[in-house]
Amino acid sequence: MAKQASEGSAPRHVAIIMDGNGRWATRRGRPRLFGHQAGAKRVREIVEACPDLGVEYLTIFAFSTENWKRTQAEVAGLMLLFRRYITKEAQRLLAKGVRVRFIGDRVKLDAKLVALMDELESLTAHNTKVHLTIALNYGGRDEVTRATQRLAVEVAEGRIKPEEVGAETLSRFLDTCMLPDPDLVIRTSGEARISNFLLWQSAYAEYEFVDTLWPDFSAACFAEIIEGFAARDRRFGAVKA
Numbered sequence: 001m002a003k004q005a006s007e008g009s010a011p012r013h014v015a016i017i018m019d020g021n022g023r024w025a026t027r028r029g030r031p032r033l034f035g036h037q038a039g040a041k042r043v044r045e046i047v048e049a050c051p052d053l054g055v056e057y058l059t060i061f062a063f064s065t066e067n068w069k070r071t072q073a074e075v076a077g078l079m080l081l082f083r084r085y086i087t088k089e090a091q092r093l094l095a096k097g098v099r100v101r102f103i104g105d106r107v108k109l110d111a112k113l114v115a116l117m118d119e120l121e122s123l124t125a126h127n128t129k130v131h132l133t134i135a136l137n138y139g140g141r142d143e144v145t146r147a148t149q150r151l152a153v154e155v156a157e158g159r160i161k162p163e164e165v166g167a168e169t170l171s172r173f174l175d176t177c178m179l180p181d182p183d184l185v186i187r188t189s190g191e192a193r194i195s196n197f198l199l200w201q202s203a204y205a206e207y208e209f210v211d212t213l214w215p216d217f218s219a220a221c222f223a224e225i226i227e228g229f230a231a232r233d234r235r236f237g238a239v240k241a
Contacts, residue, residue, distance in 0.1 A: 009230030010054030011183035017061045020189030020213030033077040038215035049219035057131045065139030086116045097129025103175035104138030140199030147173035188214045
C-alpha cells in the first residue's frame with residue numbers, strides 16, 4: 001500500500017501527463033499498443049492510491065488534440081482501448097466511490113465511445129471519494145478557444161456585459177469549470193514540457209517531471225512525489241513576512 005501523506009500537506013488536485021507507453025513497449029520489442037494497454041492498467045493503481053494519500057481530484061491526460069497525427073492503426077487501437085477500459089472498469093469505479101468526468105472536445109470522437117463516456121459519468125455521478133477526470137481529445141489551447149467562443153456568444157446576446165468579463169468569467173466556460181485548479185502536475189517519461197495540458201488551470205501549479213515511464217509509475221512512486229510536495233514553499237506571487 002502507498003504510504004499515507006502527512007495530514008493537511010497533500011495536494012488536493014493532481015494532474016498527470018501519462019507519457020512513455022510507446023517507448024516502454026518498444027524497449028520490450030512489442031508494438032506501441034501493448035504499452036498503451038499496460039498504461040491503462042496502471043491507471044487503476046494510481047486512482048485507488050489517491051484516498052490514502054489525501055488526493056481528492058485526479059486528472060489524467062489520455063489523448064490530446066495532437067494525437068490524431070499518429071498512425072491510423074495506433075489511433076484506432078487507442079479508441080478501442082478507451083471503450084474497453086470504460087466497459088471493464090465501470091463497476092469497479094462505482095464500487096470504489098470514484099466519480100468520473102471527461103473533458104475535451106467530443107465532436108470528433110466515435111458516437112459509441114461518447115455514449116459510453118456519458119453512461120460512465122451518469123453511473124458515477126453521486127460518488128465523492130475520488131474525482132477522476134479523463135482528458136480525451138483534449139488540448140489546452142483548444143479548450144480556451146472553445147470557452148472564448150461560448151463566452152463571446154453570451155456577450156453578443158447581452159447576457160454578460162463586456163466590462164464584466166474577467167479571469168473568473170472565462171473560467172466558468174472551461175471544461176474544468178466544476179473542478180479546483182491543480183496543485184501539482186506530474187509528467188512521466190523524462191520529458192520536461194507540458195504539451196498543451198491544462199494551460200489556464202495550471203498557472204500556479206507545482207510541476208514534477210520524472211524519468212519513470214508511465215507503465216512503471218507505481219503507487220509508491222506516486223506517494224513519494226506527494227510526500228515531496230509538502231516541502232514546497234507555495235507563495236502564489238506573494239512574499240512571506
